[in-house]
Amino acid sequence: MPTFEPVLLARINTPDSHTLATYQRDGGYQALRKALDMAPADVTNLVKDSGLRGRGGAGFPCGLKWTFLPKDHPGPIYLCINADESEPGTFNNRYLMEMDPHQLIEGIAIACHAIRSKNAYLYLRFEYGLSYRRLDAAIKECYAAGLLGKNILGKGFDLDIVLHRGAAAYICGEETGLIESLEGKRAWPRIKPPFPAIEGLFRKPTIVNNVETLCCVKQILDRGKEWFQSIGVKPDPNNPRDPGSYGPKLYTVSGHVNKPCCVELPLGVTARELIEEHAGGVWKGRKAKAVVPGGISMGFLSDKELDTPLDFNGPGKVGCLGLGTAAVVVVDDQTNMVDVLYNCARFFSHESCGQCTPCREGTNWMTRILDRIRSGNGSMRDLDLLTEVASSMGIIPGTTICGLSDGAAWPVKNAIQKFRGDFEDYINSGRKSVTPYPVGAH
Amino acid sequence: MSALTEELREKIRAEFPKYPNKRAVTLPALHIVHDALRCVSTESIREIANLLELHPSEVHDTMSFYNFFKDEHHPLGKHRVWFCRSISCMLRGGEELLGEVCQKYNVKPGETSADGKFTLEFAECLGACEGAPCALVDEDCHMTLDVNSASKLIDGLK
Numbered sequence A: 001m002p003t004f005e006p007v008l009l010a011r012i013n014t015p016d017s018h019t020l021a022t023y024q025r026d027g028g029y030q031a032l033r034k035a036l037d038m039a040p041a042d043v044t045n046l047v048k049d050s051g052l053r054g055r056g057g058a059g060f061p062c063g064l065k066w067t068f069l070p071k072d073h074p075g076p077i078y079l080c081i082n083a084d085e086s087e088p089g090t091f092n093n094r095y096l097m098e099m100d101p102h103q104l105i106e107g108i109a110i111a112c113h114a115i116r117s118k119n120a121y122l123y124l125r126f127e128y129g130l131s132y133r134r135l136d137a138a139i140k141e142c143y144a145a146g147l148l149g150k151n152i153l154g155k156g157f158d159l160d161i162v163l164h165r166g167a168a169a170y171i172c173g174e175e176t177g178l179i180e181s182l183e184g185k186r187a188w189p190r191i192k193p194p195f196p197a198i199e200g201l202f203r204k205p206t207i208v209n210n211v212e213t214l215c216c217v218k219q220i221l222d223r224g225k226e227w228f229q230s231i232g233v234k235p236d237p238n239n240p241r242d243p244g245s246y247g248p249k250l251y252t253v254s255g256h257v258n259k260p261c262c263v264e265l266p267l268g269v270t271a272r273e274l275i276e277e278h279a280g281g282v283w284k285g286r287k288a289k290a291v292v293p294g295g296i297s298m299g300f301l302s303d304k305e306l307d308t309p310l311d312f313n314g315p316g317k318v319g320c321l322g323l324g325t326a327a328v329v330v331v332d333d334q335t336n337m338v339d340v341l342y343n344c345a346r347f348f349s350h351e352s353c354g355q356c357t358p359c360r361e362g363t364n365w366m367t368r369i370l371d372r373i374r375s376g377n378g379s380m381r382d383l384d385l386l387t388e389v390a391s392s393m394g395i396i397p398g399t400t401i402c403g404l405s406d407g408a409a410w411p412v413k414n415a416i417q418k419f420r421g422d423f424e425d426y427i428n429s430g431r432k433s434v435t436p437y438p439v440g441a442h
Numbered sequence B: 001m002s003a004l005t006e007e008l009r010e011k012i013r014a015e016f017p018k019y020p021n022k023r024a025v026t027l028p029a030l031h032i033v034h035d036a037l038r039c040v041s042t043e044s045i046r047e048i049a050n051l052l053e054l055h056p057s058e059v060h061d062t063m064s065f066y067n068f069f070k071d072e073h074h075p076l077g078k079h080r081v082w083f084c085r086s087i088s089c090m091l092r093g094g095e096e097l098l099g100e101v102c103q104k105y106n107v108k109p110g111e112t113s114a115d116g117k118f119t120l121e122f123a124e125c126l127g128a129c130e131g132a133p134c135a136l137v138d139e140d141c142h143m144t145l146d147v148n149s150a151s152k153l154i155d156g157l158k
């Protein structure tokens, strides 16, 4: 593949890349100036025509979502920036916020102009301390420079951005859980419809967008929709509903690789390219046994599926849930999938909000069954039981409110199907593993 | 005597203009109190509720959802140290690291060291998987740790 020049990450090695001075020196806030000279609907149409799809996990077309807002609404209309980034393996939003906070703020301002919002709430996971400090400082710089507040750039546009810190709960990343949390309540996702665009934060029309999505918005204003569509994967001609997978994407690669990294590449690179060409190969000269394609919610690729293109359609074709957050986690061939799956299941049972019985109980059962297998007391029947529980929970079977449950089920379904031998060997061998720290206190 | 000093109340009130209603200040207020007092006591909940014009049960309901906040029976130590146990860290020895720290300092996750210096926690993915295994010390993430570098961090806490 020809070398690709990063755009979203172009500035991260610039000294003081997080400051307004360097950002403006590098042409920052010219895209906002351009957007403010356009009618809001024209900005929305540009983003819609670019084919930008949300980077937060669901891949919903960004401009299209903006058009769902009621027309001529008297306001307020809110933008929520989803910076809760908590899907295991994912850290690209952190790079963007720590290294180039002004790129995000400019994207937010452009989006707010497009959707006619004067109030943006940036929901940041609590654990991102450096992101918090950098964003807080950048927002203050903007107020001082007339880039936030009233009459921005003298163009009659008003905008306030509020930084709101979460409290270490994965479910706050689900868009309606985020909204409930922002309102000061437990982060219980809402039943949809109504969708946030109709009734969201404080019961007003609301758009929720991911950090990387909004950084793409800023780049599209600068470089145009043709530029955006020159990168990535065109729509599948055999699938009239596929809007394509255009644009650059940040992939995070971690786990058993020599050089874990966050890299920007055209949508559609393969897991193999990421591992071999960007992450220094599998560590200790080993081979990959399994690869998470986009955060653990998406399931697993087997070693035979490493040439799957990681665009919005690729992972689904080999039985994964989707591209998710494009977080690639590599598991080497010396690792047993029982331990990997137990780790995944435990995450979801810890993070389920508890509203829906199939999710609350299902995640807990799956963890306990896997714990039973790990303790040497598993039986072959447990494998079918795991699949049965996994198949009955989630939005897809229609038994839960939000997608956490589908994300909990997917690694289980994929692991039992693609790595059944690992589970059978484990049960037959009488092996035992224990968690190496006491968990009683929680 | 009230649980919240005037300074803390002022900090909470300063959040009001950012939101269209006071209930939205629940999480910011809990953070302000928790950080300063190392827990949110029942009395603090009552006083926060008063400031936000809510029923104390509403504040408690929200607070109890987030395991993040400690009540007066389990106050935080001076510092809080979180070791990541999620997949990328687990694959690179994060769970064993947490086990070694537990043993060395004789604390379990969720507990505070006998000298009150730090509360140990396990964390789910800290979003720093390129530096697995990693730990969050108060608000700073430290990457690629082993038991030696982790002990150095903990011993260096003031």
Ligand SMILES: Cc1cc2nc3c(=O)[nH]c(=O)nc-3n(C[C@H](O)[C@H](O)[C@H](O)COP(=O)(O)O)c2cc1C
Pocket: A053, A054, A055, A056, A057, A058, A059, A060, A062, A082, A083, A084, A085, A086, A087, A170, A171, A172, A173, A174, A175, A176, A208, A209, A210, A211, A213, A214, A402, A403, A404, A407
């Ligand atoms: C359980 C769960 C957790 C999620 N966590 C995040 C997250 O941390 N960040 C994020 O941007 N989107 C997350 N999402 C997706 C959001 O619900 C939403 O689709 C996204 O923020 C929309 O932004 P986008 O269209 O710009 O991608 C999560 C979804 C679910 C079901």
Ligand code: SF4
Pocket: A171, A188, A189, A351, A352, A353, A354, A355, A356, A357, A359, A360, A400, A401, A402, A403, A404, A405
């Ligand atoms: S699916 Fe799970 S996380 Fe989502 S609302 Fe239901 S119980 Fe909560």
Ligand code: FES
Pocket: A088, A089, A090, B084, B085, B086, B087, B088, B089, B090, B124, B125, B126, B127, B128, B129, B130, B132, B134
């Ligand atoms: S898994 Fe530990 S930081 Fe992501």
